[in-house]
Amino acid sequence: MTHPFADLGVEAARLxxxxxxxxxxxxxxxxxxxxxxxxxxxxxxxxxxxxxxTTRGAGYAVHVALALRxxxxxxxxxxxxxxxxxxxxxxxxxAASRMQRAAYDLxxxxxxxxxxxxxxxxxxxxxxxxxxxRKDFDAASRFDPAADHYPFVRVEGEGVHEIPVGPVHxxxxxxxxxxxxxxxxxxxxxxxxxGYKHKGIEKRFEQLAPEEGARLAGRxxxxxxxxxxxxxxxxLEAAAGVEPPRxxxxxxxxxxxxxxxxxxLGDLGYLGNDVALxxxxxxxxRLKEKLLRLNAELFGHRYLMDVIVPGGVARDLGREPGxxxxxxxxxxxxxxxxxxxxxxxxxxxxxxxxxTGQVVPELAERLGLTGLAGRASGQAHDLRVDAPVPPYxxxxxxxxxxxxxxxxxxxxxxxxxxxxxxRLIAALVHRLPAGELRVAVPTPVAGARGCGWMEGWRGDVFxxxxxxEAGTLHRVHPHDPSWRNWPLLERAVLGSIVPDFPxxxxxxxxxxxxxxx
Amino acid sequence: MYQLLxxxxxxxxxxxxxxxxxxxxxxxxxxxxxxxxxxxxxSLAIRHVDAGxxxxxxxxxxxxxxxxxxxxxxxxxxxxxPRHADLLLVTGPVSRHMETALRRTYDxxxxxxxxxxxxxxxxxxxxxxxxxxxxxxVANVIPVDVAVPGCPxxxxxxxxxxxxxxxxxx
Numbered sequence: 001m002t003h004p005f006a007d008l009g010v011e012a013a014r015l016x017x018x019x020x021x022x023x024x025x026x027x028x029x030x031x032x033x034x035x036x037x038x039x040x041x042x043x044x045x046x047x048x049x050x051x052x053x054t055t056r057g058a059g060y061a062v063h064v065a066l067a068l069r070x071x072x073x074x075x076x077x078x079x080x081x082x083x084x085x086x087x088x089x090x091x092x093x094x095a096a097s098r099m100q101r102a103a104y105d106l107x108x109x110x111x112x113x114x115x116x117x118x119x120x121x122x123x124x125x126x127x128x129x130x131x132x133x134r135k136d137f138d139a140a141s142r143f144d145p146a147a148d149h150y151p152f153v154r155v156e157g158e159g160v161h162e163i164p165v166g167p168v169h170x171x172x173x174x175x176x177x178x179x180x181x182x183x184x185x186x187x188x189x190x191x192x193x194x195g196y197k198h199k200g201i202e203k204r205f206e207q208l209a210p211e212e213g214a215r216l217a218g219r220x221x222x223x224x225x226x227x228x229x230x231x232x233x234x235x236l237e238a239a240a241g242v243e244p245p246r247x248x249x250x251x252x253x254x255x256x257x258x259x260x261x262x263x264x265l266g267d268l269g270y271l272g273n274d275v276a277l278x279x280x281x282x283x284x285x286r287l288k289e290k291l292l293r294l295n296a297e298l299f300g301h302r303y304l305m306d307v308i309v310p311g312g313v314a315r316d317l318g319r320e321p322g323x324x325x326x327x328x329x330x331x332x333x334x335x336x337x338x339x340x341x342x343x344x345x346x347x348x349x350x351x352x353x354x355x356t357g358q359v360v361p362e363l364a365e366r367l368g369l370t371g372l373a374g375r376a377s378g379q380a381h382d383l384r385v386d387a388p389v390p391p392y393x394x395x396x397x398x399x400x401x402x403x404x405x406x407x408x409x410x411x412x413x414x415x416x417x418x419x420x421x422x423r424l425i426a427a428l429v430h431r432l433p434a435g436e437l438r439v440a441v442p443t444p445v446a447g448a449r450g451c452g453w454m455e456g457w458r459g460d461v462f463x464x465x466x467x468x469e470a471g472t473l474h475r476v477h478p479h480d481p482s483w484r485n486w487p488l489l490e491r492a493v494l495g496s497i498v499p500d501f502p503x504x505x506x507x508x509x510x511x512x513x514x515x516x517x
Numbered sequence: 518m519y520q521l522l523x524x525x526x527x528x529x530x531x532x533x534x535x536x537x538x539x540x541x542x543x544x545x546x547x548x549x550x551x552x553x554x555x556x557x558x559x560s561l562a563i564r565h566v567d568a569g570x571x572x573x574x575x576x577x578x579x580x581x582x583x584x585x586x587x588x589x590x591x592x593x594x595x596x597x598x599p600r601h602a603d604l605l606l607v608t609g610p611v612s613r614h615m616e617t618a619l620r621r622t623y624d625x626x627x628x629x630x631x632x633x634x635x636x637x638x639x640x641x642x643x644x645x646x647x648x649x650x651x652x653x654x655v656a657n658v659i660p661v662d663v664a665v666p667g668c669p670x671x672x673x674x675x676x677x678x679x680x681x682x683x684x685x686x687x
Contacts, residue, residue, distance in 0.1 A: 123614045126649060132650070139648050140647070140649065145617070167615065168599075168622050172579060172595060173575070174575065195614060197609070199645045200650030201645070204644075204648065215644060221572060222573025222575075222576065266576070266579070279525065282584045286528065286531055289584070302671070346521070513572050
């Protein structure tokens with residue numbers, strides 16, 4: 001069979017569904033060669049995870065999802081049962097490092113080679129020899145909590161000291177620990193310690209029926225509920241061999257763009273707030289509130305949770321409400337244009353934004369910065385253009401972009417994408433086809449695979465799904481773009497002063513919940 | 518600057534009337550005396566603790582501080598340290614990794630203090646439930662005065678929860 005990845009030395013089979021996605025088995029010994037060839041072709045790492053295959057008469061497996069020119073390639077390497085190990089790829093794709101550490105913490109598969117073998121998602125809750133995603137691990141297991149010893153890298157030198165921040169932060173944000181090594185006010189090193197929100201999401205999927213999984217997927221990262229519900233539904237629909245009706249796909253597109261608009265409005269408000277321009281916070285949050293109320297009125301939920309369901313959508317949009325939506329969005333668009341010129345001309349705000357928290361394109365490319373932060377650093381990837389599924393296959397989406405990679409660039413990309421999303425929503429409402437909202441999704445057969453991949457507001461959200469026996473989920477791995485972007489935040493702050501950290505952090509606005517699982 | 522001032526003038530005041538307390542949200546009898554509540558009611562300091570949420574509840578807490586709800590006008594203020602707080606606003610199922618941090622935050626909050634659990638997960642553990650990684654509802658870890666259901670609860674519901682905690686039953 002011909003496929004676009006023959007030069008990677010793998011035999012790939014097309015996965016069902018409209019997404020250009022392929023699956024290939026690979027020998028553990030050939031994993032590095034495939035990764036190196038993918039890297040040489042400017043391919044990018046999307047996700048790395050592991051699974052327990054012992055209930056299927058095998059050992060374990062490590063999975064790697066790569067973004068390549070031909071689409072998404074999902075590689076699976078079967079690992080032996082006694083000592084599951086594989087050659088690590090973190091030197092080829094640096095973002096793999098934390099994923100490999102998490103795969104060990106959860107499934108007990110060991111990445112050989114590489115420098116960093118510290119635990120990542122495991123703190124003191126379960127002991128080192130226990131692996132929660134193994135099939136013989138009881139989800140209700142309790143262990144005596146142990147102290148969490150984590151060897152942070154220490155910076156030594158005259159006048160160097162540390163500021164430990166979190167997990168409980170000073171503002172209304174998610175928990176995580178940041179260890180700053182500073183001299184004077186200048187940041188010499190930032191080391192993140194995440195995993196505080198690990199709440200067993202992947203294990204939980206295995207207790208749910210496939211249809212119920214969509215609700216859980218929509219709560220992996222609440223601010224991206226639409227993107228996750230869509231990616232999960234796409235994966236399940238592919239595994240079950242069905243496609244949503246065209247009307248449902250078009251409505252999904254409207255919902256995803258509404259989510260992008262709402263989050264960009266909120267972030268632009270907070271970027272103003274973090275440079276003491278409270279005016280910006282109140283103006284943008286006024287507009288965001290207007291949109292959230294409209295969401296609730298038209299779709300029954302302010303954040304559009306559970307509107308995308310496997311097989312289609314749960315809510316329709318009639319002609320009159322659709323026109324009302326467009327009128328309100330038109331008002332919001334006009335106000336945002338005014339606010340953009342106020343931000344652009346505000347010397348104080350621009351002084352804080354420009355050249356703050358910079359990630360230059362070369363670094364972004366090397367470390368794999370993705371999503372809107374990637375586009376602000378010259379990484380012109382957007383799945384709505386690069387791997388379009390309906391309704392994006394019929395739209396010409398304009399990619400936003402910038403090359404300076406600073407806070408100002410990330411604000412600029414948000415402004416551009418916000419305007420583009422408003423344009424796309426209008427186009428989608430106008431072309432909303434007649435037809436069904438939902439098709440029945442049969443139970444996927446045991447062993448069936450599917451994946452979903454969708455450009456959420458933060459970046460590409462990926463879901464890999466494998467069906468189990470008797471209508472169960474064998475393995476679901478939801479993957480947040482934050483996995484790949486958190487390490488870049490550590491680099492973006494170098495040389496900045498500590499008081500700029502909240503601003504830089506907010507300009508990335510990464511998900512803790514999405515990457516802690 | 519002219520454009521900025523013009524925008525402020527054009528916008529006007531969008532803040533809406535505040536909701537009332539809702540006794541149905543109360544989990545346990547009011548523990549604080551009238552005298553304490555009288556002071557709290559005029560200047561209540563809140564420390565928010567995300568103990569493992571999906572971050573949906575945080576979006577609505579932010580919204581409650583936005584111009585339509587303007588929580589601060591009621592004398593309710595978010596503070597940066599539990600040592601300055603009268604009330605803990607806790608979201609999420611409590612992840613086991615956050616259990617110690619939540620207990621320490623509670624212990625660091627001076628008496629008298631109140632706890633409001635936010636969201637379906639804070640009230641019951643929600644879709645995540647109890648597991649090797651999740652302690653479930655907030656009340657499994659620290660005493661909860663008022664619990665506000667919803668996924669996520671609206672800003673009005675969150676404000677009602679806070680107001681209920683800081684008022685007496687009568």
